Amino acid sequence: MELNLLFAALSTFILNVPFGFIRQGFKKFSVMWFVCIHAPIPFVILFRHLFGLGFQLYTYPIMVSAFFLGQFAGKKIRIRRNTKKSLAEELQSEEIKKDQL
Template identity: 75%
Template sequence: MELNLLFAALATFFLNIPFGYIRQGFRKYSVKWFVAIHLPIPFVVLFRHFFGLGFQLYTYPIMVSAFFLGQFAGKKLRIYIDEKKEVTDIKKDQQ
């Protein structure tokens, strides 16, 4: 059961990275921002079902943490890529 929880948490984490990346590009509290956060939730429920977790109370902290860490990692990835792109654009303009 614990291995299934780990796999479900990893799947949740990796699923949320692109959604966090997309979310960073939208204005905070806009409809698109809200959708980018909530659209992966049905997939997380499917992961829980697929990995046979059910809805035991001890799984919630791990799954919720994986969800928000994936969103956070996607956000940080977007910030890093945007900053890197700005630096290369500045270098191109200086040449």
Template identity: 70%
Template sequence: MNLLFAALATFVLNMPFGYIRHGFKKFSFLWFLAIHLPIPFVVLFRYLFGLGFQLYTYPVMVIAFFSGQYFGKRIRIYYEAKKQKN
């Protein structure tokens, strides 16, 4: 159950970073920060939820990380398209 909560927290944390990342030029310094800045928080979540660093937790946390980034990017694309439509 702790793995589920940690993955959900990771997913929610990464959504704004994915939203921000889509606005920056690819491979720029700010784009790089938008990807790597949440990593210490993910490590903190692992510690707070008592996950440690067991091997079975890695795929779940990596999927939560990247899907949060992706979902944030999709939200930005949706709102940009909606803004241009009006």
């Protein structure tokens, strides 16, 4: 049973990373922001059913943690990607300015 809980939590985490990535692009508390948070919930319920977890109370902290950690990881990946992109653009514009002088 514990191995099934681990696999369900890992599946939940992996499922939520892209949703957290997408969610970071929307204004906080907008409709699409809420959709990105709530869209994976039916899949998490499906994972609970497929892995035979049922709805025992001890599984909730692990599954909820996996859910929000996946969202958080996706958000951080997007922030890091945007930061790297903006730094690269800034360096490129500085090189162009130097070449013009």
